Amino acid sequence: MQRAEWSFEAIGAPWRISTPGEISDATRDAVTARIDAFDAVYSRFRADSLVTRIAEAPGTWSFPRDAAPLFSLYRSLYTATEGAMSPLVGARLENLGYDRDYTLQARNEAVDVPAWDDIMQWDGSRLTTSAPVLVDVGAAGKGYLVDLVAEVLRDGGVDEYLVDASGDLLHHGDEPVRVGLEHPLDPDQAIGVCELQNASICASATNRRAWGDGLHHILDATTGEPTSTVTATWAVASSGLVADGLATALFFAAAPALSVDFTFDYVRMFPDSRVEYSRTFPGELFT
Amino acid sequence: MNIPLTTLKSRTARTAFVAFAGLSVVGTLAGCSAAATTGSAGSGTSGSSSNGSTSSGSGATTSSSTASYKDGTYSAPGSYVSPGGNEQIKVTLTLAKNIITAMDVVTVHADPTATGYEKQFEGGISAVTVGKNINTLNIGVVAGSSLTSQGFNKALATIKADAKS
Numbered sequence: 001m002q003r004a005e006w007s008f009e010a011i012g013a014p015w016r017i018s019t020p021g022e023i024s025d026a027t028r029d030a031v032t033a034r035i036d037a038f039d040a041v042y043s044r045f046r047a048d049s050l051v052t053r054i055a056e057a058p059g060t061w062s063f064p065r066d067a068a069p070l071f072s073l074y075r076s077l078y079t080a081t082e083g084a085m086s087p088l089v090g091a092r093l094e095n096l097g098y099d100r101d102y103t104l105q106a107r108n109e110a111v112d113v114p115a116w117d118d119i120m121q122w123d124g125s126r127l128t129t130s131a132p133v134l135v136d137v138g139a140a141g142k143g144y145l146v147d148l149v150a151e152v153l154r155d156g157g158v159d160e161y162l163v164d165a166s167g168d169l170l171h172h173g174d175e176p177v178r179v180g181l182e183h184p185l186d187p188d189q190a191i192g193v194c195e196l197q198n199a200s201i202c203a204s205a206t207n208r209r210a211w212g213d214g215l216h217h218i219l220d221a222t223t224g225e226p227t228s229t230v231t232a233t234w235a236v237a238s239s240g241l242v243a244d245g246l247a248t249a250l251f252f253a254a255a256p257a258l259s260v261d262f263t264f265d266y267v268r269m270f271p272d273s274r275v276e277y278s279r280t281f282p283g284e285l286f287t
Numbered sequence: 288m289n290i291p292l293t294t295l296k297s298r299t300a301r302t303a304f305v306a307f308a309g310l311s312v313v314g315t316l317a318g319c320s321a322a323a324t325t326g327s328a329g330s331g332t333s334g335s336s337s338n339g340s341t342s343s344g345s346g347a348t349t350s351s352s353t354a355s356y357k358d359g360t361y362s363a364p365g366s367y368v369s370p371g372g373n374e375q376i377k378v379t380l381t382l383a384k385n386i387i388t389a390m391d392v393v394t395v396h397a398d399p400t401a402t403g404y405e406k407q408f409e410g411g412i413s414a415v416t417v418g419k420n421i422n423t424l425n426i427g428v429v430a431g432s433s434l435t436s437q438g439f440n441k442a443l444a445t446i447k448a449d450a451k452s
Contacts (some may be wrong), residue, residue, distance in 0.1 A: 179428050180426040180428070181430055182430065188422075274414070287417065
């Protein structure tokens, strides 16, 4: 049974870590430092971040070691979704109003989302860009950060935990947790329950981070427009990185195309309240 | 509606596609019949029929255009590339004395993100969901996106307030 809970605010959202015992101050400091280090590289909401510098001028940029799995995942999903899920939607998101100042007002002139190979090359540790480009890892970054925080917990001797980064979860331990699948149209309701154990579940929905007139944060990079065919997704995988990335990719590709490279369970909900889910989904859907 | 197979070829553009789909389905059924004769279950079957008969889908005796077909209702999936992308269709047609007496073409996927693989995905289950009140469920955590960035939520609240004033 989880006994201790540590709640804090990070990357603009509330987090909660549940553990059998209190987490030591040293480990808490290490968690906070890890999150700060990640944010300093990948946050497009920070004026001093690496991705903000990359958006200012072309060049070759060295990334920390944690970047390799992230870029690798993005490349796999970019391919599997035929370019629809891309880290290059950043400028278009700003253009639509989802910017550092949260103006939430779409500009009149549209910007195109560049094709990956036209504008940047990733060699495993360095990114070379041929033009200023705003990299946005929002589709998988939070799930990945959950993994990185769990790594710090394990380094600190904590091996049973539930990390909850505002709805993106990673569990490790002998006792599974029951996780409600929040109804995308009504946070007081759930459409099912997932039995989560030694795995991550991440969710994505078009209607939450939405700012009117069909504008939300999940963009189809091939059109530059918010996608509308799927309302919400949940993906269960062994890591937060993969679960979070797949939760977004499932807006653009059906499960079989993604199952070539990844092992996962999933739920997709459509605008007409239909749900589609994997037969092996660990839990129950209310149908 | 009684449409002899041979007249299908001379229709207008939209119908010409239907003719193509219909003919390719017949070709598919011919393939099924080969499988059926070797003991496999025929997949080109349908339980409904406008004339009351139900075919096993093994009716095509040959695959040539001069073939005679067993009466019954046949159903088969197909696909084609429309200006909007790849579309999955399901074609159902009823044959009586080598004449198509009824034909129905429906687009299987209203969801453009679906691919032809989807139907083959063994694990996929589709159903209509009904939400349950979270308080009635024995759950400790929720996977969802209601707790999004607080900066975002504040900005949205401000904009809504501005819009009202």
